Amino acid sequence: xxxxxxxxxxxxxxxxxxxxxxxxxxxxxxxxxxxxxxxxxxxxxxxxxxxxxxxxxxxxxxxxxxxxxxxxxxxxxxxxxxxxxxxxxxxxxxxxxxxxxxxxxxxxxxxxxxxxxxxxxxxxxxxxxxxxxxxxxxxxxxxxxxxxxxxxxxxxxxxxxxxxxxxxxxxxxxxxxxxxxxxxxxxxxxxxxxxxxxxxxxxxxxxxxxxxxxxxxxxxxxxxxxxxxxxxxxxxxxxxxxxxxxxxxxxxxxxxxxxxxxxxxxxxxxxxxxxxxxxxxxxxxxxxxxxxxxxxxxxxxxxxxxxxxxxxxxxxxxxxxxxxxxxxxxxxxxxxxxxxxxxxxxxxxxxxxxxxxxxxxxxxxxxxxxxxxxxxxxxxxx
Amino acid sequence: xxxxxxxxxxxxxxxxxxxxxxxxxxxxxxxxxxxxxxxxxxxxxxxxxxxxxxxxxxxxxxxxxxxxxxxxxxxxxxxxxxxxxxxxxxxxxxxxxxxxxxxxxxxxxxxxxxxxxxxxxxxxxxxxxxxxxxxxxxxxxxxxxxxxxxxxxxxxxxxxxxxxxxxxxxxxxxxxxxxxxxxxxxxxx
Numbered sequence: 001x002x003x004x005x006x007x008x009x010x011x012x013x014x015x016x017x018x019x020x021x022x023x024x025x026x027x028x029x030x031x032x033x034x035x036x037x038x039x040x041x042x043x044x045x046x047x048x049x050x051x052x053x054x055x056x057x058x059x060x061x062x063x064x065x066x067x068x069x070x071x072x073x074x075x076x077x078x079x080x081x082x083x084x085x086x087x088x089x090x091x092x093x094x095x096x097x098x099x100x101x102x103x104x105x106x107x108x109x110x111x112x113x114x115x116x117x118x119x120x121x122x123x124x125x126x127x128x129x130x131x132x133x134x135x136x137x138x139x140x141x142x143x144x145x146x147x148x149x150x151x152x153x154x155x156x157x158x159x160x161x162x163x164x165x166x167x168x169x170x171x172x173x174x175x176x177x178x179x180x181x182x183x184x185x186x187x188x189x190x191x192x193x194x195x196x197x198x199x200x201x202x203x204x205x206x207x208x209x210x211x212x213x214x215x216x217x218x219x220x221x222x223x224x225x226x227x228x229x230x231x232x233x234x235x236x237x238x239x240x241x242x243x244x245x246x247x248x249x250x251x252x253x254x255x256x257x258x259x260x261x262x263x264x265x266x267x268x269x270x271x272x273x274x275x276x277x278x279x280x281x282x283x284x285x286x287x288x289x290x291x292x293x294x295x296x297x298x299x300x301x302x303x304x305x306x307x308x309x310x311x312x313x314x315x316x317x318x319x320x321x322x323x324x325x326x327x328x329x330x331x332x333x334x335x336x337x338x339x340x341x342x343x344x345x346x347x348x349x350x351x352x353x354x355x356x357x358x359x360x361x362x363x364x365x366x367x368x369x370x371x372x373x374x375x376x377x378x379x380x381x382x
Numbered sequence: 383x384x385x386x387x388x389x390x391x392x393x394x395x396x397x398x399x400x401x402x403x404x405x406x407x408x409x410x411x412x413x414x415x416x417x418x419x420x421x422x423x424x425x426x427x428x429x430x431x432x433x434x435x436x437x438x439x440x441x442x443x444x445x446x447x448x449x450x451x452x453x454x455x456x457x458x459x460x461x462x463x464x465x466x467x468x469x470x471x472x473x474x475x476x477x478x479x480x481x482x483x484x485x486x487x488x489x490x491x492x493x494x495x496x497x498x499x500x501x502x503x504x505x506x507x508x509x510x511x512x513x514x515x516x517x518x519x520x521x522x523x524x525x526x527x528x529x530x531x532x533x534x535x536x537x538x539x540x541x542x543x544x545x546x547x548x549x550x551x552x553x554x555x556x557x558x559x560x561x562x563x564x565x566x567x568x569x570x571x
Contacts, residue, residue: 008553008557009549009550009553010549010553011553011556012549012552012553012556013549016534018534018549040557043556043557043560043561043564044553044556044557044560046560046563046567047556047557047559047560047563048556050505050509050559050563050566051509051513051524051527051528051559052528053502053506053509054506054509054510054513054528054529055506056415056416056418056419056529057415057418057419057422057432058415058418059414059415059417059418059432059433059436060418060429060433063414063418063433063436063437064407064410064414066433066437067410067437067440067441067444068403070437070441071441071444071445182448182449183445183446183447183448183449184446184449185446219442219445219446219449219463220446220449221459221462222542237542238462238466257466257470258466258470259542273470273473274473357546357547357550369544372544373544373546373547376542376543376544376547377519377547380517380518380519
């Protein structure tokens with residue numbers, strides 16, 4: 001007997017030949033007997049044919065110039081150029097007298113050879129020496145920055161200092177420091193902070209933040225950069241964020257771009273841009289919320305997470321939640337008492353209809369895959 | 383080879399890791415139109431947003447190329463940057479939804495007579511409007527699928543979701559497109 005379930009949900013995989021031979025035969029058998037599914041397949045194929053004909057639009061030629069200008073600007077900030085100038089006290093140009101020049105990438109002699117044309121050969125030799133010296137210095141700088149997976153640069157110093165594994169850094173009361181995280185980003189450590197390099201490997205960069213504040217900007221694949229705090233680990237998922245930890249170990253993560261997560265003993269809080277998550281001793285990460293959520297919602301959430309606020313706190317959160325706050329409600333699904341779960345579920349679907357690929361029974365049973373699917377759909381409003 | 387299927391070899395990626403500007407140029411030439419087109423269609427034909435996104439993506443790419451480990455596909459990483467840049471810009475409200483202007487797109491690949499080309503252009507305008515009208519989660523999947531022929535796994539990584547979700551969004555995206563382009567059935571050239 002032919003399996004009668006419609007196959008419209010499998011058309012993409014069928015057309016793209018991703019189904020197993022058995023599954024493909026099942027789909028074909030159903031298509032033979034079902035006009036609706038045949039019509040859906042015809043529609044799918046029709047749309048696919050039109051899409052394959054869509055031409056790419058050429059990027060404007062000027063874009064490359066904008067990109068190189070932006071890269072050059074970054075290079076200027078990272079490594080000031082040098083300018084060769086004549087020594088005013090000498091009759092010959094001093095090839096070793098190098099000074100930073102923010103405006104030019106050329107070695108220039110400042111009209112020196114025009115004034116003393118007979119010195120041109122010496123100038124040329126001096127310039128050659130300068131190039132060699134600068135090249136050697138540049139090579140040393142390049143290899144040093146290439147070889148060193150981590151570098152620490154104090155904001156008030158020009159030369160970078162490499163951070164050794166397990167070395168603690170205590171920033172002063174006034175000035176902070178910047179850490180270059182390999183080539184994947186930077187971390188600014190605020191004044192009055194204590195940080196440590198835990199690991200620097202090809203597949204893992206890990207810092208420890210005992211107290212204070214860091215601001216990280218990371219452009220790398222997810223789960224490559226970690227920050228351990230006394231009560232949670234901040235996991236970079238491709239983002240920019242600020243993490244603050246007080247002397248008790250309690251902390252607040254505020255994400256400004258992309259996503260990060262707070263993780264501790266199997267508990268995970270996903271925090272998107274514009275949202276924050278708190279973490280406390282003996283509890284770990286609390287439930288994240290958007291920064292523009294109502295004060296009442298945030299207060300109730302703190303009470304629920306860290307003060308045993310229980311059902312009363314949940315009621316306030318449910319009443320105050322907007323569509324965007326399904327971020328908070330989705331996390332609450334797995335954190336409230338079983339008796340309260342359905343009310344949280346109902347509140348979410350009252351704000352955003354349940355997607356067709358998610359079932360109530362499975363999310364109520366806290367099926368991880370189903371919850372993930374639901375979160376992926378909800379996240380479009382976060 | 384169709385521009386949308388051009389890829390760069392390991393030697394170009396190695397050159398980029400070393401900071402070689404010519405390597406970057408080769409990388410840029412291989413992917414620029416795909417990145418620009420995805421951003422252009424995502425932002426409903428807004429060229430300014432598409433240019434900003436393209437510049438932002440390639441600057442990030444080139445700045446962080448040395449950190450690319452090569453254990454996952456380069457395209458996956460590139461398109462993750464594209465997706466994040468588009469979504470971040472959309473969230474920030476820098477770009478406002480605007481009416482689609484087909485003149486901003488290159489439309490269909492043009493072949494044949496003038497009359498034929500005109501008919502194809504009309505079809506292309508309809509297709510482009512239909513793509514722009516898709517909800518963003520379906521639009522992105524469709525663009526990644528057809529502008530760079532990404533696999534389901536690559537799209538799942540770029541969009542930080544499961545392969546099952548990709549399949550589901552492709553199904554719904556195609557169904558919506560088929561509904562919105564139903565008037566073209568039997569008339570397309």
